[in-house]
Amino acid sequence: MKPKIRLCVEHPLGEGQQVALTREQAHYLFGVMRLGPGDVVGLFNGCDGEWRATVEDAGKRGGLLACQAQSGPQVMPPDLWLMFAPVKKAQTQFIVEKAVEMGARRILPVLTAFTNSERLRVDKQQAHALEAAEQCGATHVPEVAEPQRLDRLLADWQGRRILFADESAVGGAVSLSGLEPGPWAVLIGPEGGFSEAERSRLRGMDCTTAISLGPRILRAETAAVAALTLWQQAVGDWR
Amino acid sequence: MKPKIRLCVEHPLGEGQQVALTREQAHYLFGVMRLGPGDVVGLFNGCDGEWRATVEDAGKRGGLLACQAQSGPQVMPPDLWLMFAPVKKAQTQFIVEKAVEMGARRILPVLTAFTNSERLRVDKQQAHALEAAEQCGATHVPEVAEPQRLDRLLADWQGRRILFADESAVGGAVSLSGLEPGPWAVLIGPEGGFSEAERSRLRGMDCTTAISLGPRILRAETAAVAALTLWQQAVGDWR
CATH class of the missing domain: 3.40.1280.10 (SPOUT methyltransferase, trefoil knot domain)
Structure with a gap:
């Protein structure tokens, strides 16, 4: 099952890759969606497909995610x-x-x-x-x-x-x-x-x-x- | 050219037919759309097609339209x-x-x-x-x-x-x-x-x-x- 919460990031994605969150992203994940350490998020960046990532660090102004495994391919819509x-x-x-x-x-x-x-x-x-x-x-x-x-x-x-x-x-x-x-x-x-x-x-x-x-x-x-x-x-x- | 302002009424429509307006319809035509006597409105009622009508009487709480000519047939959408x-x-x-x-x-x-x-x-x-x-x-x-x-x-x-x-x-x-x-x-x-x-x-x-x-x-x-x-x-x- 794919993570329900998905986030588009400007960051390379790959196995073990850590992704630092912007203030807005941290507010959305931890303030609005109430996620915390260990919770799972879907990540994509427009070129590396979709990755399953877990929350490693959750703060008010930032946070850290870690990519676990690719959960979907990169799919370009038609031209x-x-x-x-x-x-x-x-x-x-x-x-x-x-x-x-x-x-x-x-x-x-x-x-x-x-x-x-x-x-x-x-x-x-x-x-x-x-x-x-x-x-x-x-x-x-x-x-x-x-x-x-x-x-x-x-x-x-x-x-x-x-x-x-x-x-x-x-x-x-x-x-x-x-x-x-x-x-x-x-x-x-x-x-x-x-x-x-x-x-x-x-x-x-x-x-x-x-x-x-x-x-x-x-x-x-x-x-x-x-x-x-x-x-x-x-x-x-x-x- | 069909009238741009169209109104659905619960009233039979036909040549010379007069149509009394509800308070809401009068407010819309004369208050919001700023129509007055002589202006043209499209009318339909779900069974008689579309009719071109002119404003005969325009008041704050009511008004009167008069059907002039049919401007379009009754068209039912598919079932x-x-x-x-x-x-x-x-x-x-x-x-x-x-x-x-x-x-x-x-x-x-x-x-x-x-x-x-x-x-x-x-x-x-x-x-x-x-x-x-x-x-x-x-x-x-x-x-x-x-x-x-x-x-x-x-x-x-x-x-x-x-x-x-x-x-x-x-x-x-x-x-x-x-x-x-x-x-x-x-x-x-x-x-x-x-x-x-x-x-x-x-x-x-x-x-x-x-x-x-x-x-x-x-x-x-x-x-x-x-x-x-x-x-x-x-x-x-x-x-």
């Missing part, structure tokens, strides 16, 4: 980006969390014609991504990139395929069966949709596939989970 | 239930909202072996379902049923097919291509998963199909959207 138009802070946090659970490897906030975003704190969203990875059993924490303008991003686009949710698209089921494997990005527009210019720009690119997400209007976070589901099921790690 | 194990209030509200967006026709909270739920106020969740229908452009408001024990529900089960997310299932893609049309229920377990007894009970029923939702642990609301996506894409109204 999939989630690009989405951020709006409100709580919703952005939610989309970041869902992207991690759904196995996106990289998260890119994009500013579209109809994006009217609050300022996005990338460091805070990165922390949310880390927490989500700890909770969903992942061993990789997706990078949250700096927000970029969609028009500039597409102007320099290097051929990665794009699956975008288009309210005017029909027959999503047909196009999905033919998705090719390889690097992809799922693109979710803001709640006002894409502008006409953005839509025709996207439709004019060779690397894009438009899909329908049904007859109802989905909120951005629902659309993100739905589109990532369709991709994972068609060519990702849900197969 | 799909979402059964889920409620946990915290905010998350339950979220799942109800997502179920409406994703086109479930009926929402059934189920109490499983590992459900440790706060008391669920069905009237409040029904109000959230109504709001979600107003926002997502639906003309049907799913019923939120009283919570029921899963074991009792399954003991009286009448043959409706069940798609359930099983953490121990593999090869979801294979089974989905063969889903039969007809009445279905999507069943999402609590975050602790189903008990062994529940799992073997479900697997032993003729009408059940187990699917995998990938290698990561999904939160209940993510699992609900993902499973509903797979169903809608395979046999629902996303085809």
Whole structure:
């Protein structure tokens, strides 16, 4: 049985390896979760897989863990980006969390014609991504990139395929069966949709596939989970 | 262009039909959304389709709308239930909202072996379902049923097919291509998963199909959207 409490650390992991805790990690493990010496924690760092570690020293401001044995391999999610138009802070946090659970490897906030975003704190969203990875059993924490303008991003686009949710698209089921494997990005527009210019720009690119997400209007976070589901099921790690 | 502000009313709708507003509806339209006489609202009642109506009288405690013309047909979602194990209030509200967006026709909270739920106020969740229908452009408001024990529900089960997310299932893609049309229920377990007894009970029923939702642990609301996506894409109204 894998440890229920998992921690992402910036530290090499290996047999007998000791890991010093930051103040925040010590507070979480010993203050919030009430662990003490001898208790077991799962550790990962994004490259060495998952390790079972025991608490050797528990303090208020720090502590020491010791790796015992590897409890799982390093698993990279498929080469999939989630690009989405951020709006409100709580919703952005939610989309970041869902992207991690759904196995996106990289998260890119994009500013579209109809994006009217609050300022996005990338460091805070990165922390949310880390927490989500700890909770969903992942061993990789997706990078949250700096927000970029969609028009500039597409102007320099290097051929990665794009699956975008288009309210005017029909027959999503047909196009999905033919998705090719390889690097992809799922693109979710803001709640006002894409502008006409953005839509025709996207439709004019060779690397894009438009899909329908049904007859109802989905909120951005629902659309993100739905589109990532369709991709994972068609060519990702849900197969 | 359809009206952006939509209201679900308990009133027959038809050409020239006048609709009196409740105090809450008047507050929303005139206090919150700042509408006034002559402004346009979309109306639906779950059976007469969507109607374009204009404000005839706007007061603080009430008001009067008049239907002008039908702006959309009555659309029933597929015969799909979402059964889920409620946990915290905010998350339950979220799942109800997502179920409406994703086109479930009926929402059934189920109490499983590992459900440790706060008391669920069905009237409040029904109000959230109504709001979600107003926002997502639906003309049907799913019923939120009283919570029921899963074991009792399954003991009286009448043959409706069940798609359930099983953490121990593999090869979801294979089974989905063969889903039969007809009445279905999507069943999402609590975050602790189903008990062994529940799992073997479900697997032993003729009408059940187990699917995998990938290698990561999904939160209940993510699992609900993902499973509903797979169903809608395979046999629902996303085809």
